[in-house]
Amino acid sequence: MKKLLLSIISIVAIQTSFAQTKEYTNGVFxxxxxxxxxxxxxxxxxxxxxxxDYNIYKTANPNEELGVTPPFAxxxxxxxxxxxxxxxxxxxADAKNLEQKASFTNIGGDGRxxxxxxxxxxxxxxxxxxxxxxxxxxxxxxxxxxxxxxxALANMIRTSxxxxxxxxxxxxLVIDPKAHTIKQTITGNFISVVQTKxxxxxxxxxxxxxxxxxxxLATSEVxxxxxxxxxxxxxxxxxxxxxxxxxxxxxxxxxxxxxISPTMVKYDVDKNEFNENFATIPGQDEQYKQAIYGxxxxxxxxxxxxxxxxxxxxxxxxxxxxxxxxxxxxxxxTNTIQLEDYYWFQSLPVFPxxxxxxxxxxxxxxxxxxxxxxxxxxxxxxxxxxxxxxxxDLEILENDNVAEISINEKDELVINxxxxxxxKIKLSFxxxxxxxxxxxxxxTAVLGTNDLTKSLINVYPNPVNNILFIETKxxxxxxxxxxxxxxxxxxxxQKGKNQLDVSSLLKGVYIIKVNNSTFKVIKx
Numbered sequence: 001m002k003k004l005l006l007s008i009i010s011i012v013a014i015q016t017s018f019a020q021t022k023e024y025t026n027g028v029f030x031x032x033x034x035x036x037x038x039x040x041x042x043x044x045x046x047x048x049x050x051x052x053d054y055n056i057y058k059t060a061n062p063n064e065e066l067g068v069t070p071p072f073a074x075x076x077x078x079x080x081x082x083x084x085x086x087x088x089x090x091x092x093a094d095a096k097n098l099e100q101k102a103s104f105t106n107i108g109g110d111g112r113x114x115x116x117x118x119x120x121x122x123x124x125x126x127x128x129x130x131x132x133x134x135x136x137x138x139x140x141x142x143x144x145x146x147x148x149x150x151x152a153l154a155n156m157i158r159t160s161x162x163x164x165x166x167x168x169x170x171x172x173l174v175i176d177p178k179a180h181t182i183k184q185t186i187t188g189n190f191i192s193v194v195q196t197k198x199x200x201x202x203x204x205x206x207x208x209x210x211x212x213x214x215x216x217l218a219t220s221e222v223x224x225x226x227x228x229x230x231x232x233x234x235x236x237x238x239x240x241x242x243x244x245x246x247x248x249x250x251x252x253x254x255x256x257x258x259x260i261s262p263t264m265v266k267y268d269v270d271k272n273e274f275n276e277n278f279a280t281i282p283g284q285d286e287q288y289k290q291a292i293y294g295x296x297x298x299x300x301x302x303x304x305x306x307x308x309x310x311x312x313x314x315x316x317x318x319x320x321x322x323x324x325x326x327x328x329x330x331x332x333x334t335n336t337i338q339l340e341d342y343y344w345f346q347s348l349p350v351f352p353x354x355x356x357x358x359x360x361x362x363x364x365x366x367x368x369x370x371x372x373x374x375x376x377x378x379x380x381x382x383x384x385x386x387x388x389x390x391x392x393d394l395e396i397l398e399n400d401n402v403a404e405i406s407i408n409e410k411d412e413l414v415i416n417x418x419x420x421x422x423x424k425i426k427l428s429f430x431x432x433x434x435x436x437x438x439x440x441x442x443x444t445a446v447l448g449t450n451d452l453t454k455s456l457i458n459v460y461p462n463p464v465n466n467i468l469f470i471e472t473k474x475x476x477x478x479x480x481x482x483x484x485x486x487x488x489x490x491x492x493x494q495k496g497k498n499q500l501d502v503s504s505l506l507k508g509v510y511i512i513k514v515n516n517s518t519f520k521v522i523k524x
Contacts, residue, residue: 022053022097023096023097024045024053024056024096024097024098024352025096025352025354026047026048026352027045027046027047027048027352028045028046028300028307028349028350028351028352029043029044029045029056029073029080029349029350029351029352030043030044030045030046030309030324030344030346030348030349030350031043031070031072031073031082031346031347031348031349031350032044032070032344032345032346032347033069033070033071033294033344033345033346033347034069034343034344034345035342035343035345036068036069036345038343040065040066040067040068040084040087040088041066041067041068041069041070041082041084041347042054042055042057042058042066042344043055043056043057043066043073043082043098044056044339044344046324046337050335050337052337052339052340054340056098057082057093057098059098060093060094060097060098060099060100061093061098061099061100064091064100064103065087065088066082066084066087066088066091067082067083067084067085067086067087067088067089067090067091067111068084068085068086068087069084069085069086070082070083070084070085070111070347071083071084071085071111071112071236071237071238071294071347071348072111072112072113072114072238072347072348073114073348073350074113074114074115074116074350075095075350075351075352075353075432075433076114076115076116076122076135076353076432076433077095077116077119077135077432077433077434078094078095078096078433079092079093079094079095079101079135079433080092080093080094080095080098080350081114081122083111083112083113083114083124083125084111085110085111085112085236086110087105088103088104088105089104089105089106089107089110089111089126090102090103090104090107090111090114090124090133090140091103091104092138095352095353096352101138102138104140107124107126107131107140108124108126108128108129108131108140108143109126109127109128109129109152110126110127110152111124111125111126112125112126112127112152112153112154112236113125113153113154113155113156113238114133114156115156115157115158115163115165116135116158116432116433117158117163117177118177118391118430119135119136119430119433119435120134120135120136121133121134121135121141121177121180122135123144123156123163123165123175124140125152125153125154125155125156125165126152126153127151127152127153128148128152129143129144129147129148129153130143130144130147130153130165130173130175131143131144132144132180144175144180144181144182145181145182146182147165147167147173147182149170150167150168150169150170150171150173151167151168151169151170152167152168152233152236153165153166153167153168153173154166154167154168154192154232154233154236154238155192155193155238155239156193157193157194157195157201157389158177158389158391159195159199159201159214159388159389160214160388160389160390160391160392160411161214161215161409161411162174162175162176162177162183162214163175163177164193164195164201164203164212165193166190166191166192166193166203167190168233170185171185171186171187171188171189171190172185172186172188172190172193172203172212173185174186174217183217184217186203186210186212186217186219188203188205188210189205189206190203190204190205190210191204191205191206191229191230191231191232191233191239191241192204192229192232192238192239192241193241194241194242194243194250195214195243195386195388195389196243196244196248196249196250196269197243197244197245197246197247197248197269197386197388198248198269198270198388199214199388200212200213200214200269201213201214202243202250204229204239204241204252205229206228206229206231206256207223207224207228207229208221208222208223208224209221209222209224209250209267210222215409215410222267222272224254224265224267224274225274225276226276227254227261227265227274227276228254228255228256229241229252229254229255230253230254230255230256230257230258230259230260231256231257234257234258237294237295237347237348238294238295238347238348239252239295240252240253240260240292240295240296240297242297242298242299243299244299244304244329245299245301245304245384245385245386245387246301246304246329247304247329248268248269248270249266249267249268249269249329250266250267250269251264251265251266251267251278251297251299251306252264252265252297253265253292253296253297254276260291260292260296262280262281262284262289262290262291262292263276263277263278263279263280263281264278264279264280264281264297264306264308264327264331265278266278266279266331275331278331279306279327279331279332279333281308281310281325282325282333282336283310283312283323288312288313288314288318288321289312289313290310290311290312290313290323291310291311291312291313292308292309292310293309293310293311293322293345293346293347294309294345294346294347294348295309295347295348295349296308296309296310297309297349298348298349298350298351300351301351301384301385301386302351302383302384304328304329305326305327305328305329305334306326306327306328306329307324307325307326307349308324308325308326308327309322309323309324309325309346309349310322310323310324310325311323311344311345311346319343319345320341320342320343321338321341322338322339322342322344322346323336323337323338323339324336324337324339324346324349325337351384352384353384353385353432353433353434354383354384355382355383355384355385355434356382356431356434356435356436357380357381357382357385357390357429357430357431357434357435357436358380358381358382358383358436359379359380359429359436359438360378360379360380360381361378361379362376362379362380362427362438362440363440364438364439364440364441365440365441365442365443366415366440366441366442366443367443367444368403368415368417368442368443368444369417369444369516370417370513370518371414371415371416371417371481371485371487371511371513371518372414372415372416372485373412373413373414373415373484373485374412374413374415375410375411375412376392376407376411376412376413376427377411380392380429380431380436382431382432382434385431385432387431389431389432390429390430390431391429391430391431392407392411392427392428392429392430393407393427393428393429393430394406394407394413394425394426394427394428395425395426395428396423396424396425397424397425397426397439398422398423398424399421399422399423399424400423401418401419401421402417402418402419402420402421402422402423402442402444403415403416403417403418403423403442403444404416404418404483404509404511404520405423405425405442406483408484412484412485413427414483414484414485415442415485416481416483416485416511416518416520417442417444417518418444418518418520419444420444421443421444422441422442422443422444423441423442423444424439424440424441424442425439425440425442426438426439426440427440457470457471457472457473457476457514457515457517457519458470458471458472459471459512459514459519459521462519462521462522463521463522463523463524464502464521464522464523464524465503465524466501466502466503467499467500467501467502467503468499468500468502468512468521469497469498469499469500470493470497470498470500470512470514471496471497471498472493472495472496472498472514473495474495475492475493475494475495476493476514476515477490477491477492477493477514477515478490478491478493478498478500478512478513478514479512479513479514480500480502480505480510480511480512480513481510481511481512481513482508482510482511483508483509483510483511488505488510493514502523505523506523507523507524508522508523509521509522509523510522510523
């Protein structure tokens with residue numbers, strides 16, 4: 001009886017002894033379901049020196065509570081979003097000190113997930129659909145049409161082009177993040193979704209991976225040799241399916257149903273190789289073995305370490321024993337931290353987002369003398385986020401009639417000069433809610449259709465149906481470009497009147513380049 005009393009006192013002490021409020025930037029947050037029926041969810045913080053600060057949300061907010069059984073949390077911009085199944089289903093806190101900013105008990109259903117879409121908007125995944133969230137005003141918005149017909153909404157990722165959302169019954173929804181509408185559905189009984197360093201999106205099925213092109217949305221399948229990925233839908237958690245930001249690799253703990261293997265699988269995307277015995281959690285020789293709980297695995301975006309959370313098997317009081325393990329990306333166990341005894345039920349590791357994106361080798365002025373494409377993917381990076389997922393935005397500040405300027409689905413800046421002059425644009429790069437921008441001048445002063453050009457070259461009719469006429473005072477060459485900058489065809493021109501058959505071109509706007517002059521032509 002005395003031993004039981006001491007155990008209860010120890011548990012209460014963990015619940016009520018709080019560290020001093022601080023900024024949590026160097027380490028990893030561990031979201032906990034906590035002791036159901038006794039307390040709501042909680043958050044611990046594993047420091048770099050492997051000490052642990054317990055109950056840090058309660059430290060920052062003594063009179064506030066997280067929701068009941070939180071399965072998911074994420075950081076986007078300056079905010080920490082904690083999603084729970086019941087109670088305070090969505091809590092928004094400061095990303096560094098965890099001071100509460102807002103709390104919502106009604107989000108349309110039980111909470112499952114959250115993803116940042118842009119600086120103004122996020123999506124809340126629930127058991128009854130996907131809802132908009134106004135980040136600026138902390139207000140929940142409308143249901144995204146059609147997302148209430150596919151069961152619960154779970155894991156989501158934001159690529160530079162789309163949002164990919166896993167549903168319980170309706171496959172993966174591909175959401176247009178500007179229109180907030182479903183663009184396409186990828187069918188299958190998916191469990192989770194990630195994006196790898198090469199930009200490809202990967203959906204997890206029980207016994208295979210589905211690779212999804214992030215732009216065309218074309219799919220292909222990769223069979224897992226012998227293992228299977230456990231289905232998390234029964235009592236939903238985020239699952240261990242995770243991708244590295246530093247190398248082209250995916251990790252997961254295999255299993256089926258409630259049974260999860262203690263041995264991790266690594267899939268090397270570049271080599272198309274599975275290592276089904278990559279690493280094993282310790283304690284497998286003990287009477288009561290360590291077992292994965294909750295998501296169980298996430299990859300540190302900066303160090304590429306694998307953070308693994310475990311509990312002791314055996315049910316009941318065994319759940320008071322909990323550990324956090326660190327493995328390197330070669331599968332070596334580097335550290336083990338045993339937590340103070342308590343029913344934590346660790347659900348998900350979450351990493352601080354300290355760094356802002358950095359712009360690399362982007363010129364302040366570009367002199368354009370023909371349709372030009374600039375790949376923006378290598379022009380920006382982020383120390384603690386996936387660089388390929390950075391969202392690029394364009395604003396034309398001055399002289400929008402000098403050139404047609406856009407960003408295409410391939411994250412390329414497309415510039416088609418129309419006349420003499422200088423346009424000024426602002427490029428913005430949003431990496432997980434942190435934004436940097438650069439102003440750029442686009443100079444077309446050496447080009448255009450000046451009086452001399454007009455006297456030498458005549459392009460007509462415009463718009464055109466089938467035959468385009470080009471009159472020139474000298475032999476030259478005509479090139480036709482799509483607005484994306486892709487060259488479609490070219491033809492050698494003789495002095496005088498020439499004909500170009502454009503009947504096979506699709507309706508739209510094209511750029512005709514004749515020597516150093518450009519013309520915009522509309523195909524009817």
